[in-house]
Amino acid sequence: QKEVEQDPGPLSVPEGAIVSLNCTYSNSAFQYFMWYRQYSRKGPELLMYTYSSGNKEDGRFTAQVDKSSKYISLFIRDSQPSDSATYLCAMSYGGSNYKLTFGKGTLLTVNP
């Protein structure tokens, strides 16, 4: 079983739709949970992060972490064409560990 599983999509939605992106993971030691956004032919950039369990909201974006189910989600409300990108989940053990473990990424297209 891979450490982090993410459905690569592609996912295509109409403008204004609610988008749900998800990752599952196998190692309960992960403490930090991130979502990175990567536009075509660009480097990834941090979108949101959550430490341990719970929800975090930032404008149209909500990140959820359910550590009991080893499941994280990113919700995008009122999706816009500018949200079209690849979304990568990432996780870290924290502490002295320096590395992130990435999912494969989900390609999202929001159609006007």
Next chain:
Amino acid sequence: NAGVTQTPKFRILKIGQSMTLQCTQDMNHNYMYWYRQDPGMGLKLIYYSVGAGITDKGEVPNGYNVSRSTTEDFPLRLELAAPSQTSVYFCASRLPDAQETQYFGPGTRLLVL
């Protein structure tokens, strides 16, 4: 403040050739990373460094080497290029206490023929 810069943007190599991918950051970040990204495969860590003079292997280090003589620079060396090294290479950096935030460069596209 340029952030993380990478050169070249694109390169074609012949099998067996060598090259160095350059990475520079101007944010005084101790931690730096090299990843490769293959289509649909996410990011795989090649090497990382927690400070000048300190480097360590990631999950896919074979065929690559790194050095870190300064805080700013973290070059990645490819020796004897192989078609399997065709990929997009990203350099990233972060502060020691910022577990979640890695700043990525724009990437180098490498094609080995």
